[in-house]
Amino acid sequence: MGDDVKTRGQSKVETSDRIVRAAEVEFAERGFEGAGMKAISQRADVSQALLHYHFGNKDHLYSEVVRRRSKLINTERQALLEQVDLTASDAVERILDALFRPPLGPAGGDQSYTRIFGGLIVGRERDRALVKEFYDPTAQEFIRALQGALPDISQKTAAHAYTLALGTLVVMISRDGRVERLMGQREMRDTEEILQGLITFAKAGIMALATQED
Incomplete structure (x- = not known):
């Protein structure tokens, strides 16, 4: 009865969004195995019955967390990538900016999703399947863009x-504190400074790989 009263004025979409936000934090803090549906329902302030009604089981809920966040990240990535003139001298830098900026900004969420994002890259079979479904199509666009900006490199190198x-x-x-510790400072630098460091480093590596083409 309590949950019915709380959600009476809310649409299914609003309730679903609240559950996904709560799940994102729970999965980030405890990992997939450690996260519990009961804990997620408590974070979202809904009953477990309502949680299961919306998402069925933990696998489906985890997939939805990744799907929604990846959509925000990739939509912004694609919009930035479309603005890149692949014939311009700064094309590689702008491609990398389009790749890096969204996950570091509002589209990437807060510290919660950054932990999930990092885990996806080195994750188990479940995570690899989600990366293939939700991230690989956009990754192919970036690989083609790199080939467009550097016509002499192969798909393999790109x-x-x-x-x-x-x-x-x-x-x-x-955001585990190690970077700051090694840098000898207590707080992460601002986003633009981080971006420029990433772009400078990545571009140098890409150009070095390009020179090794057969």
Whole structure:
């Protein structure tokens, strides 16, 4: 009865959104195995029955968390990538900006999703399947863009470059305190400074790979 009263004035979409936001935090803090449907229902302030009504089981809820967040990230990535002139001298930098900026900004969520994002890249079979479904199509667009900006590199090299650049991003957004500790400072630098460091480093690596083409 209590949940009926609380959600009476809310649409199914609003309730669903609240559950997904709560689940994102729970999965980030405890991982998939440690997260519990009861804990998620408590965070979302809904009954477990309502939670199961909306999402069925934990696998489906986890998939929905990744699907919704990846859509926000990839929509912004694609919009930025479409603005890149692949014939311009700064094309590689702008491609990398389009890759890195969304996960570091509002589309990437807060610290919660950064932990999930990092886990997806090195995750188990469940995570690999979600990456394939929700991230690979956009990844292919970036690989083609790199080939357009650097016409002499192969798809293999462009894919290698993309993967290494993404790995660098994951380290920077992990927010586990190690980067700050190694840098000898207490707080992460501002987003623009982080972006410029990522872009400079990744571009240098991409150009070095390009020179190794057979």
